[in-house]
Amino acid sequence: MSLKRLSSWSLVLLSLATFMSVAQADGNLMPATVLPLYKQECASCHTPYPPGVLPAASWKRLMGGLSKHYGTDASLDAKDLQDISAWLQAHAGTYKRVSEEPPQDRITLTAWFMRKHNTREVAPEVWKRASVGSASNCVACHANAAQGNFNERDIRIPR
8 A cells, every 4th residue: 555545544534533533522422323212211211321421331230130220110021121232232332431330330420420510510409409300310401411412512500
């Protein structure tokens, strides 16, 4: 391969890497194609969390314990469990931000979540507001959370 051709490919790869980092920086974390079953089953009770916010091992444990899913029975039939689990595994976080498994597999206990929602950014009393409820209620402040968009420009902390 010629040096000129190699440089062209390097430029293409650099452009692609830049595009991917801009997509992450823009706050959009949901895969381009979302499994409809995931939205139907999981989003019927809570924000459809983007699979990239947890590592594969956390998703595996969560899906394996749906009969006791944070205090509720969220059991699924075998086929739905298999389909959702496979989709979550395929799109689980693999980058540095989600490299470690958080305590209790809670997104709100991940290092990156705690760093982004520290007391300088979000006052502790915000989580207690009826309009927010808890740190796991992403849509309270991130209006486009259900689409996987957590762009900081769109944050509106309710009163």
